[in-house]
Amino acid sequence: xxxxxxxxxxxxxxxxxxxxxxxxxxxxxxxxxxxxxxxxxxxxxxxxxxxxxxxxxxxxxxxxxxxxxxxxxxxxxxxxxxxxxxxxxxxxxxxxxxxxxxxxxxxxxxxxxxxxxxxxxxxxxxxxxxxxxxxxxxxxxxxxxxxxxxxxxxxxxxxxxxxxxxxxxxxxxxxxxxxxxxxxxxxxxxxxxxxxxxxxxxxxxxxxxxxxxxxxxxxxxxxxxxxxxxxxxxxxxxxxxxxxxxxxxxxxxxxxxxxxxxxxxxxxxxxxxxxxxxxxxxxxxxxxxxxxxxxxxx
Numbered sequence: 540x541x542x543x544x545x546x547x548x549x550x551x552x553x554x555x556x557x558x559x560x561x562x563x564x565x566x567x568x569x570x571x572x573x574x575x576x577x578x579x580x581x582x583x584x585x586x587x588x589x590x591x592x593x594x595x596x597x598x599x600x601x602x603x604x605x606x607x608x609x610x611x612x613x614x615x616x617x618x619x620x621x622x623x624x625x626x627x628x629x630x631x632x633x634x635x636x637x638x639x640x641x642x643x644x645x646x647x648x649x650x651x652x653x654x655x656x657x658x659x660x661x662x663x664x665x666x667x668x669x670x671x672x673x674x675x676x677x678x679x680x681x682x683x684x685x686x687x688x689x690x691x692x693x694x695x696x697x698x699x700x701x702x703x704x705x706x707x708x709x710x711x712x713x714x715x716x717x718x719x720x721x722x723x724x725x726x727x728x729x730x731x732x733x734x735x736x737x738x739x740x741x742x743x744x745x746x747x748x749x750x751x752x753x754x755x756x757x758x759x760x761x762x763x764x765x766x767x768x769x770x771x772x773x774x775x776x777x778x779x780x781x782x783x784x785x786x787x788x789x790x791x792x793x794x795x796x797x798x799x800x801x802x803x804x805x806x807x808x809x810x811x812x813x814x815x816x817x818x819x820x821x822x823x824x825x826x827x828x829x830x831x832x833x834x835x836x837x
Contacts, residue, residue, distance in 0.1 A: 541582050545634075545832075547573030548593040551600045555609045563654040566609045567640040572596045573832070574623055575632035589629035596623075611734040612637045613681055616668035624670045624677070632671045634832065639664040662688035664738065665724070669828045680829035683738060684724035689785075690746065691718035694801075696754040716787035716804060717754060719814075721745070725768065725778040726829050732774050741775070744768050757784055757814045765818030777819035777826065784812035 549571045557564040574596070580586035600619065609615045616635040623633040641659040644651035662685040669680040696717035701709075725741060748764040765778045787804040 541579055543575075544578060544582060545573050545575045545632075546578065546590075546593065547571065547634075548596040548600070549573075551597050553600060553604050553609070555604045561653055565642050565656055567642060568604075568609060568612065568615075569638040569640070570600050570619075571636045572600065572619065572623070573634045573636075574627075574630050575634075576630040578629065591623075591627050591630070599623075611738075612639050612664065612666050613668065613683060613730075613732070613734040616666050617670075617679070617681070617730060620668050620670040620679075624673060631673065632669070632828070634667065634669045634828075636667045636833075637665065662686060662721075662742075667724075667829075667833060669831070671828055678827060679730045680827065681727045681730050681732070682724050682829055682833070683727065683734070684722070685742065686720075686722040688721040688723070688742075688745075689718070690721060690749050691716065691785075691787075692750060692754075695752075696757075698756060714801065716801075717757065717760075718785040718787060718806075719757065719782040720785060722781040723778065724830075724833070725775045726823075726826060727774055728776045728824060729774070737772060737774060741768050741772060741778075744771055757782055757812070758816065761814060761816045762818060765816065769818060769820060776823035777817060779815070779817040779830075781813070781815045784814060786811060 551570045551572075553568045553570055555566045555568070557566075572593075574591065577589050580588070581590050599622065603615070603619055603622070607615060607618045616637050620633040620635045623630050640663060641661065642656040643659050644653075645655040645657050646652065647655075665684045665686060667682045669678075669682075671678045671680075693716055694714055696715050697713045698715060699711035699713060701707075701711075723745060727737075744767050745764050748767050749760060752760050752763045754760045761780045761782055765780055768778050769775055786807045788807050789801065790799060790803045790805055792799040792803065
């Protein structure tokens with residue numbers, strides 16, 4: 540028998556430029572839509588009468604980018620999801636996932652230019668909005684986050700006292716470089732949030748804890764980052780963190796008659812340790828479909 544199914548339009552690249560004043564603003568998005576509902580006949584009999592084409596979903600994304608705006612991406616995703624569930628009769632659930640790529644203004648003579656931009660090389664901002672059901676029973680889940688936030692501390696990190704067996708060759712260290720490319724997602728308790736302020740505060744808390752915690756293990760650092768976010772942001776129910784350990788290996792320069800006292804390293808991109816953790820409130824609301832279909836640890 541046919542089990543669960545869904546369909547949609549993946550990775551619609553949307554660039555929205557606001558030209559209301561001579562000082563333009565740009566938002567660069569990657570938007571994916573996915574619908575659930577009464578689509579069994581499409582699978583079992585090839586009957587498309589309940590199927591809203593994925594091309595229509597694409598067109599809706601672009602039309603809403605104009606009519607509803609895209610900033611912040613959480614509100615844009617909520618508007619799209621509610622449209623598909625509330626206005627398209629066979630649809631009973633929708634998931635909207637958005638990545639946002641940041642741009643900043645080019646400076647000319649020390650002043651930010653009105654309409655010229657350079658792509659920022661930091662993290663990608665993300666959101667995934669899930670809407671389930673209709674009317675008073677409708678459930679809304681918002682997961683926001685970031686990925687590819689590359690951070691490094693040149694000291695203040697250790698790794699010692701670990702389990703050993705016959706295959707262990709790793710030496711203990713009490714002073715090492717710790718670097719990672721963070722992927723973080725946090726689930727909100729509700730959808731009544733000032734999205735930009737919340738994102739900025741969570742990002743700042745993550746970076747602050749990465750820098751200030753004297754780390755005995757990357758696991759400890761991730762937990763402290765997550766715990767701090769929950770302590771400071773009551774709107775967050777749960778946070779999940781994924782951190783590849785970007786190893787920096789001390790280069791042996793003794794054969795050249797040179798001391799290397801933690802100054803020259805080889806950045807080794809693979810294989811890498813992958814550390815993942817979730818931190819949540821003991822009374823957080825159920826996640827239900829909030830994390831569903833998100834790849835990897837999510």
